[in-house]
Amino acid sequence: MTQTSLMSDSITAIQLLTTLEQAILPLYEQGIQSKAQAPKLVLAYSGGVDSEVLAFGLSAFAQKHPHIACLLIHVHHGLSPNANTWVDHCISRANYYQLPVQIERVNVNKGPRESLEAKARDARYQAFERYLNPGDILLTAHHQDDQLETLLLALKRGQGPKGLGAMAPMQSYKQSWLVRPLLSISRPQIEQFAAQYGVNHIEDESNQDDSYDRNFLRLEIIPRLKQRWPSIATTAARSAALCAEQQQVIDDEVSNRLPHWLTLPMDIDGLVTESSGFKLAELNQLSPAWQALLFRGYLQHCSVSLPSQSQLQQILSQLLDAKDDANVAIQWGDYQVKRFANSAYVLTNLALAPLDATRLQNDIRALFAGELNQANGKVGQQTVSLQIQSRKAEFAQQEGSVSTTPLLALPATHVQVTIKYGAAGSIKCQPQFATSQRTKPRELKKLWQECQIPPWRRQQIPLIFYDDILVAAIGLWIDKRYIAHAGQPGLSLPLLTKR
Template structure:
């Protein structure tokens, strides 16, 4: 087997990260990358092994991968993940956890390589058929795709497992076998063990023909992406929310195509047709004062002010309270909400009295008067006037002096908290320290 499949995808000075499970496929790909690196010394390769903790052999697999990489002088890091298959099943949950961990570890300029091959592509297409997928699902796995600032490449996608086995035998490679691969309760294993052998015995080129069909579906989807890109861009704001009223007057086909592409851009899985019908009926067309929320795996779809939001579920912080004792130091907020900093450059807030305690809370009630606004407002009405969606309201840090609401940094200052002279300070809310 030549290395032309690498040369067609990779530049000689690329920075590559291989998802290395230690199985046949990734072992062959790692060996090929080592061989290619010998021809192109500028190439940089490192490996990441994801430890799912699902098998009693998981620790031994990690040690095996580290040993192979040490033998071939490839840096290797083990990533530990937790898999919760209650909502979407073990297979899907493990895949999501694996890719999330891998992409989080990529450094600027690095590409992720995974070792799916021709037979994997055929299985993916058949699983898509089983689900009743459209062209996007039937396109199966692309050979390369962009995820954030990185490229995800599959160099072995046109190479069969039989060819990989022959390569491994020729080079006397050692690999591990995941015992779960023998469990036909998993759909992919059922196809691999009981269906594909029969199909390939009758039609030896079935996998290659399936891959061609997937590629044609992929081309059609890419064409639709290009045709709809400009219209979709006009409907999405800087935070990724989708302005949906124009969708109401469109044909169902066009509306669904735009919804699918928006969800894909937000990192969601391709929704089924029934799911799209629910989005239209239960979210887009729900009454104006409703607060619809649909759950899709690890995401939620919500609506607010003629916009759709694709969100990860967020916990309420309404019961949290922090004391900001030393305002010369930044205060770390819970649940990755960032930091609060006190700056003396601008006098917005009065200084607390010696007997006043500065606390940060995430819930406010009652009637409040804001600087720059005539009259008072109930807190619920204030949030509405400020355009703060309901699910965000109990995750915004609120500064209190004892029991008195002083400020929501960057949003408002109450009359009780306003600086009356130049001897004041400013609270700055930032996501990074």
């Protein structure tokens, strides 16, 4: 996106309005062409000098373009004793600008070894997201000195080109856009503008607390850098832009190569149980740099938070060095990487959590006592559990020969019916999909492999037993010997429900 170069000592209201128009109007026009609903502008409005100057400019923009809806959002964190006073200030100024304002109150709960800055930022953006529709434009008041701070923090963390690219003037955000129209304007220019045009603003006392990394840079380091090199904010922004360009080239090349490395999603009876995996067969033929780039691209493709560089190296080392049958499980944060059939899969800890067997038994009791008695008339009071995630099994009359969706034959009156999650791999069964040449039952562990069920899902598939005999795996198969014959009532098993 092209922006006006603002290198003079001061900026005017006309220049500010022009900068906003250059940043906003192309995205707005793109939005009204592709969306039924016209995009709106949402300003992250703190009441500090940066966001006040941006709100001042947005007011002029709204007067010139009254057909474009605008909204100011002020987030009340409750972290300062002055927070309520800031709310009053923002409401008063919004009325002055003739712009609607929304006050959002959030709770910021910092856990051990967590950054209060990061938690507050996350809470703010979650509040903004509640007001963003697809195609909307979120405006923030980040400026050139913020860019220098971001670049220095990226160096401190040892980040690569992506981190050193710092903040982009415009980027996609969720299904919306995030725009930083003041990124070419310095902090002194913003402060001079506020003084020239009488823009009232608040002063957050926490900005003087140098225990926060950004404040330390802002108060102690950057002034000394500017004293030695007055144009460092401008030149650092140029370096960040070059890093961002290089990263874009890398991202484009990864996007071109990545499809070759992705597996198709795995499904059970039409239900997708795993998203795309990452092939490992030829990965060790690539350089370590490309291994890391492609696997990081896979994680981004799966929309998960990225591990650190050291964690990524550990993941790749374990995946590539492990034997084919090794049970690889590498965890970071809320995610795990597992290996199956020479491919890697990223999963959430929630998806891997064991199922609640007690809940299962409570949910699925006494189905046979009612419906089966009505269907058969000869079934006694078996101990039964056959309802999966509150979806009752349906009974049907088997018609003709065995169909593509066979029914499970009803048990004899003396048979105890139970459902289990997990069973010994040596238990045998003879699924209806077995070939005619295969006349003997196969071990369960072989059937899991034949159905391409990864080990972490095998404990989540309900197995039906008649006494000690495995007669069906819900969502996968029915034992040939227990399929209802033509004209006989049977049980239509429910489909699996993805967790």
